[in-house]
Amino acid sequence: MVMVTVCIQPVNTSTNNTDCNDGNATIYPGATEVCNGVDDDCDGIVDNTMVPSLGTINGPLQQCLPISSGSATFSVVAVPGVLTYTWTVPAGFTIVSGQGTTTLNVSWTAAASHTGIVGPITVTPNDACFSGTPSSGLVDINYTAPVRPPSISGAAKVCPGDVVIYSIANVARASSYLWTVPAGVNITSGQGTNIITATITEPLEVE
Numbered sequence: 001m002v003m004v005t006v007c008i009q010p011v012n013t014s015t016n017n018t019d020c021n022d023g024n025a026t027i028y029p030g031a032t033e034v035c036n037g038v039d040d041d042c043d044g045i046v047d048n049t050m051v052p053s054l055g056t057i058n059g060p061l062q063q064c065l066p067i068s069s070g071s072a073t074f075s076v077v078a079v080p081g082v083l084t085y086t087w088t089v090p091a092g093f094t095i096v097s098g099q100g101t102t103t104l105n106v107s108w109t110a111a112a113s114h115t116g117i118v119g120p121i122t123v124t125p126n127d128a129c130f131s132g133t134p135s136s137g138l139v140d141i142n143y144t145a146p147v148r149p150p151s152i153s154g155a156a157k158v159c160p161g162d163v164v165i166y167s168i169a170n171v172a173r174a175s176s177y178l179w180t181v182p183a184g185v186n187i188t189s190g191q192g193t194n195i196i197t198a199t200i201t202e203p204l205e206v207e
Contacts, residue, residue, distance in 0.1 A: 051132025090119025
């Protein structure tokens with residue numbers, strides 16, 4: 001006579017030896033991780049999640065306007081898994097409605113337009129546990145062109161091999177600065193800002 005031993009799999013257990021909770025059938029490798037203080041997918045991390053990324057911000061980011069108050073609407077496309085959308089706006093904007101949603105309405109005064117509204121507008125996706133990577137756009141709303149830059153500060157006489165810094169004071173309503181340099185000067189950093197670092201490769205006098 002042959003003796004046969006039979007093992008019956010208990011209820012709420014798994015034949016997968018990586019299962020991490022035999023007492024809960026909703027916790028297993030590959031399960032959807034939710035915000036509940038439990039390691040649902042058995043990867044050793046509680047409530048791990050990746051908040052979906054957002055697309056670009058839609059709206060009138062750059063405008064040249066007469067000196068007047070105004071308003072605008074900015075939006076992003078809704079993404080599954082995102083519960084709320086947190087917006088930040090540059091100085092000069094006032095949020096009228098839409099904080100927490102995909103569509104934001106803002107307004108500004110004539111004084112803000114006169115000063116210039118320059119800076120990033122951002123929206124951050126959030127799920128029940130975490131915040132994701134913000135999406136952003138550069139706002140540049142002005143009533144007229146920036147004023148002429150003041151004089152440039154920096155060494156006038158330079159020699160090959162010198163590393164020099166040139167700068168100007170910040171210009172009202174300017175959002176970026178485009179530098180041009182003579183032959184023999186290479187900009188190594190700062191293009192787009194009011195301060196650059198340059199390396200001299202040929203002898204010259206900077207006027």
